[in-house]
Amino acid sequence: MGDFFQTGFDQLTWGNVIMLVIGLAFIWLAIKKRWEPYELLPIGVGILLANLPGTGILLQPQQVAGDAMGSAGLLGTFIEYGLLRYTILPQLIFLGLGAMTDFGPLIANPKLFLLGAAAQVGIVVAFLGALALGHFGLADFGINEAAAIGIIGGADGPTTIYLTSQLAPELMGITAVAAYSYMAMVAFIQPPIIRMLTTKKERETYMQSQLREVSHRERILFPIVCILLVILLVPKSAPLVGMFMFGNLMRESGVVERLSKSAANSLINIVTIILMLCIGASMPGDEIMKPETLMVLGLGLVAFACGTAGGVLLGKVMKWISKEPFNPIIGAAGVSAVPMAARVAQHVGQKENPRNFLLMHAMGPNVAGVIGSAVVAGALLGYLS
Amino acid sequence: METAAINWAEAWKVSGMGFGLVFMVLAILAVAVWLIGVALRRFDGTNTEAVEESKEEESPPKAEA
Numbered sequence: 454m455g456d457f458f459q460t461g462f463d464q465l466t467w468g469n470v471i472m473l474v475i476g477l478a479f480i481w482l483a484i485k486k487r488w489e490p491y492e493l494l495p496i497g498v499g500i501l502l503a504n505l506p507g508t509g510i511l512l513q514p515q516q517v518a519g520d521a522m523g524s525a526g527l528l529g530t531f532i533e534y535g536l537l538r539y540t541i542l543p544q545l546i547f548l549g550l551g552a553m554t555d556f557g558p559l560i561a562n563p564k565l566f567l568l569g570a571a572a573q574v575g576i577v578v579a580f581l582g583a584l585a586l587g588h589f590g591l592a593d594f595g596i597n598e599a600a601a602i603g604i605i606g607g608a609d610g611p612t613t614i615y616l617t618s619q620l621a622p623e624l625m626g627i628t629a630v631a632a633y634s635y636m637a638m639v640a641f642i643q644p645p646i647i648r649m650l651t652t653k654k655e656r657e658t659y660m661q662s663q664l665r666e667v668s669h670r671e672r673i674l675f676p677i678v679c680i681l682l683v684i685l686l687v688p689k690s691a692p693l694v695g696m697f698m699f700g701n702l703m704r705e706s707g708v709v710e711r712l713s714k715s716a717a718n719s720l721i722n723i724v725t726i727i728l729m730l731c732i733g734a735s736m737p738g739d740e741i742m743k744p745e746t747l748m749v750l751g752l753g754l755v756a757f758a759c760g761t762a763g764g765v766l767l768g769k770v771m772k773w774i775s776k777e778p779f780n781p782i783i784g785a786a787g788v789s790a791v792p793m794a795a796r797v798a799q800h801v802g803q804k805e806n807p808r809n810f811l812l813m814h815a816m817g818p819n820v821a822g823v824i825g826s827a828v829v830a831g832a833l834l835g836y837l838s
Numbered sequence: 839m840e841t842a843a844i845n846w847a848e849a850w851k852v853s854g855m856g857f858g859l860v861f862m863v864l865a866i867l868a869v870a871v872w873l874i875g876v877a878l879r880r881f882d883g884t885n886t887e888a889v890e891e892s893k894e895e896e897s898p899p900k901a902e903a
Contacts, residue, residue: 566868570861577853588844596849670878678870686863821864828860836852
């Protein structure tokens with residue numbers, strides 16, 4: 454009889470209670486403020502489920518003894534098979550993203566690729582910062598943890614989850630939340646950095662509003678060339694770049710419309726639900742309530758800021774070299790965070806000069822940044838795993 | 839907390855090589871995409887000209903007054 458009335462109250466820790474409050478705050482932010490609702494709502498529910506004691510919902514199949522069939526929990530099974538053992542969930546997200554991405558602005562002006570590369574400097578700064586914290590005994594970060602923290606600067610949720618789940622799974626929840634939270638906050642993070650690094654005259658620069666027309670053949674060849682070149686140069690980037698470009702080829706080929714639509718809608722939505730629940734569930738109170746969590750959040754912010762600065766500074770160099778008018782603001786979009794960072798560039802540019810329409814120009818570095826962060830993730834995996 | 843033993847030489851190598859690699863890969867992609875664009879535009883241009891020329895050839899001669 455006593456067992457029948459077993460409750461979770463007596464097993465609740467302060468860590469659990471704080472995380473429950475954070476989970477409720479995420480749900481509130483998603484519903485009331487509409488902050489990244491597709492991510493924060495399932496993450497919030499995942500946090501609630503992970504911090505309610507005695508459920509067994511996080512029990513992974515590998516933790517269950519052989520004769521205890523059916524004992525593994527739902528979220529534990531998703532986490533083990535979708536993230537830790539096979540890492541398929543972020544790759545499937547990339548497939549959907551590819552089917553949703555228009556590479557036209559980047560194909561029309563390929564030099565914008567370089568802005569996507571420059572903005573990856575944030576990853577390097579956060580990586581070295583995390584190692585410095587470990588060096589001075591402020592945190593227990595080794596080289597794998599530093600790489601997982603640094604990739605937050607790629608401003609790409611699935612890439613962050615993919616790399617962290619393989620190099621430092623214990624940081625997966627917090628790095629993913631940091632990446633998605635800062636992506637939601639680019640409108641607050643980037644403008645002061647852009648203003649600090651550019652003059653008013655530079656921000657006012659008017660760029661030709663029309664990009665050259667990109668042919669259907671160019672659009673089809675682009676994902677094929679990316680698959681061949683990028684994967685030959687960085688083989689470990691294949692899971693992300695391969696899925697991203699496959700999704701894009703389905704979109705641009707125009708011959709598999711049903712598949713393309715499924716990848717861009719049903720598939721990405723289903724995987725988002727599972728992936729974000731898993732991310733929330735990767736944040737049990739006893740693992741998150743540590744000073745290192747605040748350091749990860751701080752380093753993530755530094756990574757975003759430095760990535761923005763890197764893109765803008767290269768933008769200034771390109772403005773100096775370029776024969777045509779070039780607005781360095783668009784470099785800030787190189788941090789990925791598609792399409793929010795491009796919208797920020799458009800907003801800041803138009804505020805300075807109402808004639809400016811930078812959105813299409815900013816979309817170039819924006820999608821180049823996605824490829825760039827996948828390349829960095831592949832390179833780090835190749836070296837460290 | 840104890841000071842973690844960090845191999846800074848390796849750390850700088852990972853950072854430098856990683857950042858250098860992403861620049862190199864994206865620069866190669868930029869050149870490849872630009873070359874493909876130029877080649878296709880030339881090919882399409884030639885094709886368009888050829889089509890126009892063939893159309894001109896096929897069109898019946900204007901009746902002379």
